Amino acid sequence: MPNESGRCALLGLLSLKPMCGYDLRRLIQYSIGHFWSESFGQIYPTLHALAAEGLVRPARHTATKGNRERQVYAITDGGRATLKAWLPLPTRTQTPRNELLLKLFFGVHAPPGTNEAHIQKFREDTQKALTAYCQTEQQLSRAEANHPELPYWLMTLRYGRMVAAAELAWIDEALGTLQSPKQGMEV
C-alpha cells in the first residue's frame, strides 16, 4: 500500500469518533499538527480509497444546520485491524529539509543583518509554538483528564516542548556567535 502512514493517520483519528473530511482536517491541525499534516487534496481522495477497501464506512449523510451536506465516515473493524498492524512496523524518518540551517551554512555570503533576521524570525515562530504546546497541554489535561489516551497525547506534546526549548537556547547562542564570529563556539 502506498502512503500507509497518511492512511493510518486518518484511521487513528476516526477511531476516536466518526468524522467528515473537514472535521479531520481541523482535528489534524489541532492534535497532531506539530508533527503531521494532511491537506484537503490528500484527505478526500484517501477517504474514498479507505471506503473502497472497507476500512471506513460512510455513515450518516447529514446536512447539519442547513449547510452543505457532510459525508461522515466511521472506522470499521477492518480499519481498526489495519491500524493495529501498522503500528509495529518500523518507522521511516523523512529526509530533513531545514532551509534556515541551509542559509546559515552559507551565511558568510549574505548581506549584513540577513542571518540575524532569519534567526529572529525563527525565534518568534519557536516562541509561539512553545506557548501553544503549553496551552494545549493544560487544556487537554483538564478536558480529557480521564481519557486513556491522554498520556500518549501528552508525550508528543512534551517532545515539541523540549525540542522548542532547545531551539531557543541555540538561538541565543547563535545570535551571540554572529556578533563575534571570530571567537567561534567553544566545545
Next chain:
Amino acid sequence: MPNESGRCALLGLLSLKPMCGYDLRRLIQYSIGHFWSESFGQIYPTLHALAAEGLVRPARHTATKGNRERQVYAITDGGRATLKAWLPLPTRTQTPRNELLLKLFFGVHAPPGTNEAHIQKFREDTQKALTAYCQTEQQLSRAEANHPELPYWLMTLRYGRMVAAAELAWIDEALGTLQSPKQGMEV
C-alpha cells in the same frame, strides 16, 4: 524559479570549489546532510539546468585515475549573484512529518512493547547522530581552523547537537511514562 533552495544548495557548495555531481553528493552528506539532502536524481538534472542558465560552467572533463570521465562544474559570477540574492529571501519551513510521534500518538492501540521498541530504536539513532556531530565539530575545527566559514558551519552542527540532546532527554522521560502511564507527565 522552481526549487530555488535545491539549486542554491548546489551553488553554495560549488562556491567552495569546482566539483562534479558525484563529489557534490558526497559533500552534501558530510556537510549539510543532517538538515538537507539531494539525491542523484535531483543533482544531475539540476546541474544541467544551472549550466544552461549560466550559473555554473562546465570545467575540465577529466578521466581522473583512468575512471569514467568526470564532468566538473565551477560556479560563475552569475551563480554567486543568484546565491547572494537567495540568502535574504524568507525561509519556508517544511510541513513536519514524524512517523514516530504519529505512532506514539495512537500508541494505546499498539501491541505490548511496540512503543518502547520504537523509542529504543530512536534512542540508538539519536545517540549515533549526536556522536557524529561531536566528531565532525572536532575534525572541522582542526582541519579548517582558519576558514572564514567555520563559525557558520559550527553553528549548524551545534543545532543538531542541542536538539539531539533534548531528544535524548525526552526519550528517557517517555520510556518512564510508558512504564506507568497512569501517572502521566507532570507539568
Next chain:
DNA sequence: ATTTCCATGTAATGAGTTACATGATTGC
C-alpha cells in the same frame, strides 16, 4: 571471483501542495 566504489544519467513512480470550482450560511 566478487563486491565495492567511481561516475553519469533517465524513467517510473509516488507524494503532496496549491489553486480552482461550487455554493450555502453566519457574523460583522
Next chain:
DNA sequence: GCAATCATGTAACTCATTACATGGAAAT
C-alpha cells in the same frame, strides 16, 4: 453587502525518491 466559515472535490503542478542502465577500476 462582504468576508469568513463550512463543505467537498478535481486538476495541475512541483518536488523528490527509487530503480534501472552502463561500465571501468580498485580492493578483498
